[in-house]
Amino acid sequence: MTKVLVLAEAKNGKLRSVSFEVLTVASRLAADGEISACVFGSDAERHSKELSKYGAQTIYIAENEELDDYTPDGYKQALLEVIEEMNPDVILTGHTSIGKDILPRIAARLDKALFSDCINIETDDGIIFTRPIYSGKAYQKKKVHDDVVIATIRPNNMEAVENPVTAEIIKLPVTITDLRAIVKEVVSKSNGKVDLAEAKVVVSGGRGVKSAKGFEPLQELAGLLGGAVGASRGACDANYCDYSLQIGQTGKVVTPDLYIACGISGAVQHLAGMSSSKVIVAINKDPEANIFQVCDYGIVGDLFEVVPLLIEEFKSALEEDAVTN
Amino acid sequence: MKQLPETADVVIIGAGLMGCCTAFELAKRSVKNIVVLEKNAIGSGATGQSSGVLRGHYSYEVLTRMAVQSLDTFKYAEEILGADVGYQPVGYLFGVDHQNIENLQKNVEMQKRNGVYTDMVSREEVKEISPYLDTDLFGAFSFEPEGGYGDPVLLSQAYAEAARQLGVTFKQHCAVDRVMTSQDGSSIVGVETVDHHFISTPSVIVAxxxxxxxxxxxxxxxxxxxxQRAQLIYIDPGAEIKKAPSFGDFVQDQYIKPEVSSGHLLLGNADHASPHFINPSDYDKGRYPKHATEKAIETAITKFSNAFPTLDNAKLLASYSAAYEITPDGIPYISRTPVEGVYLCTGFSGHGYKITPVVGKLTADLVLEGESTQEGISLSPFRLSRLNENDSLKAAHPYTTTINAHV
Amino acid sequence: MMNIVVILKQTMDLEEQVTIEGLKIDNENVELILNPYDEYAVEEAVKLKEEHGGGVTAITFGKPEAESALRTALAMGADKAILVEQERELDESSIAKILAAAIRDNEFDIILGGNMSVDNGASQVGPRVAEELDIPHISTLTKLDIDGENVRAERDSEGDVEIVESMLPILVTAQQGLNEPRYPSLPNIMKAKKKPLEKVDIEDLGLEEVVSKVRSTVVDLYQPPKKKKGRIFAGDLRQQVQKLVRLLHEEEKVV
Structure with missing residues (x-):
């Protein structure tokens, strides 16, 4: 009987959608085994209902305010206690800022392999993970030979499927000692906006946006579609926006359902960060721009004409929906 | 997306400098229905790897004439092609050792006779032109104020755009699989793309x-x-070099191209004593090293430091390895072939950029007239059969320090 | 005086096309560079040395050609280098153990590395090395201040900035934005050729048995299927936009 443990993550008081995606992966790996989730922090218990909606049969809670902010030492101690308690065969979490920070330490501690940033799992003949390498220019299938399987799952890649169960909640009295690194302060740059890595829609600007102010119509479009704004390295280098928005080989990798590239030429460096998006729309004045080679739909035109029209047309399409629903 | 036609009057394979320029020259002479097929993007092959040095300095008279007659296109690109092609007349300085002073003088005379604006310059004058250069390393110098450099990719794009205006069809990301000939192989039938599209045509130019x-x-x-592998080094000279000229250091076999906008320098190796060749099928697949070797970097730095000993704050910005197309004698093919209707315009051996405008005209001549209409320039040295006939072009006064065919 | 260690990796330049041969990526005919994130780490290490004194040791694991990545670090200002030579490709667990063993033989106050390598993209080795050495770590650093034993850092957490405090000894991994890596000067490149570069092998580190354990195998390697040519609209701009919105909304159902 396979026992799977999922480390769930909350942000701004809400569970992240990647946690549900990982639970769905867990249910595939568990087959008729057991799925457990763990979640940390002083108000962790409030998340149990949602976790059980996605199949978590046992939920380990470590209610400790030392775990309110993520620290490698704190999370390591808490997670190791859960692992000791339940002895999982599989440990999963999202390939997120926290996931990719803590699981390497856990894997090192347990002396196991870690499969990072996985986008697919096959279970027919042992466990085989698919993961992108070389910024998505190639995919690698890796077979697991360890007795404990540890992996991080790329957000926004696998659908979260509801699978409601009744969960047993187990509170672990975790004592956190000797935090060698502590978080003094978090300066939120995303302040409530949709997280770029998890956004279903990304509207992204390049040098063609021409100024910081040029990003305003893009923000409006992203806001309308419930998405996030991104940028090419060119736009960041030109100081039109913050580097935290950069998508590409040296920036973030995004895989939204819809990626709208505005005034982006489509340099290899940028494509590395977005080419796995489900649908790519390119808007560029230059019909020869490389971005048209990778897009699903392209409009040759000035983004400052096209984006306002898009806003208008999306508005009316979405309003129609509201009326018919 | 524009559909490919079933037939064409001329198909050009390759949208680099030569393909684009030839398309433009043919269209200017009222050839209709020209199709240019490019496997990647315009100017993305050897064109994009060219250093873009402009000079009239050759020891071969015919190449000198081609460079001279091409210069106006760089100077007046806006009028001729409707676009800037990045021409930077920073000058071209050429230095040789003591043994080659006489060869240089003879060549400069020949160049002047053919209209190159050039002359021998004294050490004192060189101190003005290139203040950081250690002139003692050299026997003599020549200088051309109108030389310098330009942007090969911009030039190919300008030709492509001008050709498009004249009705030429360009198809990028469209590789040709085969040149199809008649049953007996004697004449052209058409070309087939890798996507199995067939274009029937009486003339194909392989560029x-x-x-x-x-x-x-x-x-x-x-x-x-x-x-042939070419290893290139980008440096920041660590000092503000105003108006540095392009420089051919033929004591050490190194050339240096400045970049006006950044103040950086490109160092290229001109020592072809032990070339690293790449066979054509590997070249086609991109299977050749893209990095400069430690040794190449070290050699380039040593040569640069010898020539510019006071620039000791220079920094290495990047190094890479490109590959040029090379013919056995370093002279290109602008030639008909045993297959009637198939022409070659290729093999520019690392020195095609500066003669592009005339090459386009010559290729158009070859296809339309069967002979050159360019003053003082024969097509004969560029024929493919020269190699079998052992009749390669000879320079009257070649430099002894370099086996570089294209100087 | 600070003993500074940088762990780094040579990678191929991802501007290049990837060619697959069997279950491996062709690394022969590509430009090899110092992993860009590691370049930030080297720069930060050299800056720490300039500010606090001490020395920088650059360590890598890999094939003989990885020496040139170490030479780059030496030309940027590292003082000595260690190459753990090995032709085999090993997994992150083994690499971390090798690096940790090589580091253990040296005195260290701080270890710097990139937050990921652009080729494998796993983001594992840094935290794993910290665990092997039982020291704290801070990843994806965008700012670093050290005052005596005290470390104050800013790290990028998915767009948010966390201000983290810790103590030496520590391992940190670099994120883009940490600094602007310097270009090595030509004289320093020539000097770097004379700086000490020690080659060790896994047997020297007594790790032959540890790294021979197979934890995973690559069973397939492939390139993503080429995308079909996209549809480029033509005609009246508003009609183009209307068509696009209808397709996204009704056909693709992504909005």
């Missing part, structure tokens, strides 16, 4: 760089051409 080798081989013609 595909090293790719000419396999295209022609399949058509039964051996074209001796291969890739």
């Amino acid at each position: 595909a760089g090293v790719g000419a080798h396999h295209l022609m081989k399949n058509a039964g013609v051996e074209v001796p051409i291969k890739g």
Whole structure:
């Protein structure tokens, strides 16, 4: 009987959608085994209902305010206690800022392999993970030979499927000692906006946006579609926006359902960060721009004409929906 | 997306400098229905790897004439092509050792006779032109104020755009699989793309760089051409060098191209004593090293430091390895082939950029007239058969320090 | 005086096309560079040395050609280098153990590395090395201040900035934005050729048995299927936009 443990993550008081995606992966790996989730922090218990909606049969809670902010030492101690308690065969979490920070330490501690940033799992003949390498220019299938399987799952890649169960909640009295690194302060740059890595829609600007102010119509479009704004390295280098928005080989990798590239030429460096998006729309004045080679739909035109029209047309399409629903 | 036509009057394979320029020249002479097929993007092959040095300095008279007659296109690109092509007349300085002073003088005379604006310059004058250069390393110098450099990719794009205006069809990301000949192999029938699109045509110009080798081989013609690794180093000279000229250091076999906008320098190796060749099929697949070796970097730095000993704050910005198409004698093919209707315009051996405008005209001449209409320039040195006939171009006063065919 | 260690990796330049041969990526005919994130780490290490004194040791694991990545670090200002030579490709667990063993033989106050390598993209080795050495770590650093034993850092957490405090000894991994890596000067490149570069092998580190354990195998390697040519609209701009919105909304159902 396979026992799977999922480390769930909350942000701004809400569970992240990647946690549900990982639970769905867990249910595939568990087959008729057991799925457990763990979640940390002083108000962790409030998340149990949602976790059980996605199949978590046992939920380990470590209610400790030392775990309110993520620290490698704190999370390591808490997670190791859960692992000791339940002895999982599989440990999963999202390939997120926290996931990719803590699981390497856990894997090192347990002396196991870690499969990072996985986008697919096959279970027919042992466990085989698919993961992108070389910024998505190639995919690698890796077979697991360890007795404990540890992996991080790329957000926004696998659908979260509801699978409601009744969960047993187990509170672990975790004592956190000797935090060698502590978080003094978090300066939120995303302040409530949709997280770029998890956004279903990304509207992204390049040098063609021409100024910081040029990003305003893009923000409006992203806001309308419930998405996030991104940028090419060119736009960041030109100081039109913050580097935290950069998508590409040296920036973030995004895989939204819809990626709208505005005034982006489509340099290899940028494509590395977005080419796995489900649908790519390119808007560029230059019909020869490389971005048209990778897009699903392209409009040759000035983004400052096209984006306002898009806003208008999306508005009316979405309003129609509201009326018919 | 524009559909490819079923037939064309001329198909050009390769949208590098030569393909684009030839398309423009043919269209200017009222050839209709020209199709240019490019496997990647315009100017993305050898064109994009060119250093872009402009000079009239050759020891071969015919190449000197071609460079002279080409210069106006760089100078007046806006009028001729409707676009800026990045011409930077920073000058071209050429230095040789003591043994080659007389060769240099003879060549400069020949160049002047053919209209190159050039002359011998004294050490004192060189101190003005290139203040950081250690002139003691050299025997003599010549200088051309109108030399310098330009942007090869911009030039190919300008030709492509001008050709488009005249009705030429360009198809990028469209590789040609085969040049198809009649049953007996004697004449052209058409070309087939890798997507199995067939274009019937009476004339094909192969301007595909090293790719000419396999295209022609399949058509039964051996074209001796291969890739040669070229290792290039980008440096920040660490001092503000105003108006640094392009410089041919033929004591140490190194050339230096400045970049006006950044103040950086490109160092290129001109010592071809032990070339690293890349066979055509590897070249086509991009299977050659893209990095400069430690040794190449070290050699370039040493040569640079010898020539510019006071620039000791220079910094290495990048190094890489490109590949040029090379013919056995370093002279290009602008030639008909044993297959009627198939022409070659390839093999520029690292020195095609500066003569592009005239090459386009010559190729158009070849296809339309069968002979050159360019003053004082014969097509004969560029014929493919010269190699079998052992009749390669000879310079009257070659430099002894370099086996560089294209100087 | 600070003993500074940088762990780094040579990678191929991802501007290049990837060619697959069997279950491996062709690394022969590509430009090899110092992993860009590691370049930030080297720069930060050299800056720490300039500010606090001490020495920088650059360590890598890999094939003989990885020496040139170490030479780059030496030309940027590292003082000595260690190459753990090995032709085999090993997994992150083994690499971390090798690096940790090589580091253990040296005195260290701080270890710097990139937050990921652009080729494998796993983001594992840094935290794993910290665990092997039982020291704290801070990843994806965008700012670093050290005052005596005290470390104050800013790290990028998915767009948010966390201000983290810790103590030496520590391992940190670099994120883009940490600094602007310097270009090595030509004289320093020539000098770097004379700086000490020690080659060790896994047997020297007594790790032959540890790294021979197979934890995973690559069973397939492939390139993503080429995308079909996209549809480029033509005609009246508003009609183009209307068509696009209808397709996204009704056909693709992504909005």
